[in-house]
Amino acid sequence: MGKKKDAPWYKDGLPFDCQGCGRCCRGPGGYVWITEEEARDIAGVLDISFEAFAKTYLRQVGMHLALVDAPNGDCIFLDEKGRCKVYENRPIQCKTFPWWPEVVADEESWEQEKENCPGIGKGEKRHSADKINSELKRNN
Numbered sequence: 001m002g003k004k005k006d007a008p009w010y011k012d013g014l015p016f017d018c019q020g021c022g023r024c025c026r027g028p029g030g031y032v033w034i035t036e037e038e039a040r041d042i043a044g045v046l047d048i049s050f051e052a053f054a055k056t057y058l059r060q061v062g063m064h065l066a067l068v069d070a071p072n073g074d075c076i077f078l079d080e081k082g083r084c085k086v087y088e089n090r091p092i093q094c095k096t097f098p099w100w101p102e103v104v105a106d107e108e109s110w111e112q113e114k115e116n117c118p119g120i121g122k123g124e125k126r127h128s129a130d131k132i133n134s135e136l137k138r139n140n
Contacts, residue, residue: 009107010129016098017123022082023116024097028073031066034058034091039065041089067091092138099127099135 034042043053057076059068070076077085084090098104098120103113114120 008104008129008133010104010110010132013126013128014104014110014132015121015123015126017119017125019117019119019122020083021118022078022084023118025075025078025084025094026073026082028069031061031064032075032091033093034065034067036065038089038091042086045086045089096135096139099132100139101136104132104136 039053039058040050042057043050046053048056057067058065060066067076070078075084077090079085084094093100098113098117103109110120
């Protein structure tokens with residue numbers, strides 16, 4: 001009989017309710033990974049060609065594509081109010097926050113991210129472990 005995997009530390013789910021603050025999209029030091037398909041979708045929303053989009057908004061990092069940063073290090077698609085200009089078409093990486101491996105690796109990481117994200121630990125809704133695991137897989 002196969003050995004059952006240990007339940008994750010978040011087996012009872014985690015509360016999260018996005019507050020729309022945009023903090024997860026601010027500051028230098030990271031990459032917003034994007035697929036060519038996602039980039040083409042956003043180019044369509046912006047009503048520009050993929051080539052123009054790539055020249056303005058993309059950079060090659062090793063074998064992967066990433067969005068360029070705004071001069072201050074924020075996401076290039078944050079508006080002056082801290083809202084995403086392409087929210088409905090944002091990359092999977094953005095859609096799956098805070099269900100990133102480094103954020104849910106352990107309770108300490110979750111608590112540490114709570115200092116940056118006011119939505120972590122908030123809200124009536126608890127996201128199930130199954131939902132969290134599904135989002136983790138989407139982001140790979």
